[in-house]
Amino acid sequence: MSSLEQRLHALGRELAFPPEPDLDATAPAARPFPWRWVALAAAVVALVAAFAVPSARTSILRFFHIQGATVERVETLPPAQERSDAGGLGQRVSQREVERRLGFRLLLPRLDAEPTVYVLDGVLATVLLRVDGRPVLLSEYGAKDYALLRKSVGDKTLVEPVRVAGRPGLWIEGPPHTLSYFNSRGEFRQKTVKIHGNVLLWTRGQVTVRLEGRVSKAQALRLARQIR
């Protein structure tokens, strides 16, 4: 081996590689079929039917689903109220406390300081971030909590399947859409809020992650790749 080749070998050992990710590299079809979740989904649909108010009933034109979130395209959006800023995000608690309550480590981008974290109904953790100076909400919940987000979008809203670091996700862009959810006891939360920003939804392991803000798809995907 020439001295140049030896120097190249030595150089390779000094290169700064990014941290090795922990890959979830099993084909979805190879996993056991999630009968438990099918049963849960059936229960959820029954709950929705039981709690639906007549004015909110509308034809569902199409479903999109990833792990703990369902997006439905409807003819008419259900009645919804504006979300108050911090009040609508739940109780402010420390990161350690919210991780204890939700039972998983929060997925976050690299931050300079301890983040301000809110938790809603013991299910949904939310952190306020900034992307290129714009506020963005990062929300997370674990599938084991039986939590489920339901988003309703109208025909003018774009819903596009995307991949985030190899994992399936959905990009929702356009006019306001609505959001309702189920809590950790499987109870339907009647309060439906109007969401004005664009939303990126994806999963990482058992956690469903959601970014919401007035940001472009490229900005959201860039931020999402930093969240780990």
Place this chain on the structure above:
Amino acid sequence: MVDRPLDEAELVERARRGDLEAWETLVRTYQGIAFRTAYLLAGNAADAEEAAQDGFVKAQRALGRFRRGAALKPWLLRIVANEARNRRRSAGRRERLALRAGAEIRSGDAVPSPEAALLAREDQERLLAAVERLPHNHRDAIACRYFLELSEEETAAALGVRRGTVKSRLARALAHLREHLEDEA
């Protein structure tokens, strides 16, 4: 009696029959080299992670077509590297390679003087810059063969070319590097 660890052929055979634990063991074995290969070819960490992730998923689906008795590593690297090259073509952006901050002194190395360490570091940075200036197919050959220490066969698999092509690209790349470095000296 102590169970002996399964060898790779047995793990592959089990994974072909749908044993997820066996497949995950293989993924853990090769995810490091697969990610680093994807990083050098795709040029950024996010695309590399996606390429490695999607590559392993495709490999698992294609296990039925994997030739029994063949080496698994080049086969996996070929699939992951193909994903990485596709992402490089679509993204068109690449992070510059960099040296680790504060290079470690390995056990057994003589402790260099500060001046010698600085000169060695400058020498490595000059060599890295020369590699970065190579045409991308020469650069990729150097990266796989020397930076990742892949064999010629594995390098050929990662680059999707024949071994002879790897040899000729390496020879031309080394000649270019020598010229660059002599011009600078």
